[in-house]
Amino acid sequence: MIKTCKMCGRDYITDSNNAKFCPSCRPEASRIAAREKRVQKREEYAKVMTKCKTCGKVFHPRNSRNTYCSDYCQRNRPRTKPAPKKQKELVPINTAARAAGMTYGKWQSLKWMQETGIGRVTL
Numbered sequence: 001m002i003k004t005c006k007m008c009g010r011d012y013i014t015d016s017n018n019a020k021f022c023p024s025c026r027p028e029a030s031r032i033a034a035r036e037k038r039v040q041k042r043e044e045y046a047k048v049m050t051k052c053k054t055c056g057k058v059f060h061p062r063n064s065r066n067t068y069c070s071d072y073c074q075r076n077r078p079r080t081k082p083a084p085k086k087q088k089e090l091v092p093i094n095t096a097a098r099a100a101g102m103t104y105g106k107w108q109s110l111k112w113m114q115e116t117g118i119g120r121v122t123l
């Protein structure tokens with residue numbers, strides 16, 4: 001079919017229904033489209049406001065992961081307490097191992113052997 005290029009206004013032949021530009025304008029057209037997309041994205045970000053997790057100030061994030069208003073706040077972010085979960089898990093196994101007269105390491109090796117059924121572990 002014959003179409004008219006939206007960029008240079010020349011007629012050209014194409015098989016594609018979606019084609020909007022002649023072959024010589026197509027690379028330039030995609031560059032422009034990419035640039036417009038970038039600008040659009042930047043404008044979207046400019047609209048987004050994030051509250052700094054450290055000081056509570058509302059600011060424009062540089063990217064979607066940016067949750068602190070400044071490097072200072074990033075460094076001085078409130079520390080979350082480490083979960084004592086690991087410790088809790090350790091206790092019963094340790095107790096079980098001691099009850100069986102084994103060290104924790106040996107107990108773990110034995111458990112691993114029973115679970116996997118492969119490999120040889122020297123006790």
Ligand SMILES: [Zn+2]
Pocket residue numbers: 005006007008009010021022023024025026
């Ligand atoms: Zn053209």
Ligand SMILES: [Zn+2]
Pocket residue numbers: 052053054055056057068069070073
């Ligand atoms: Zn801050």
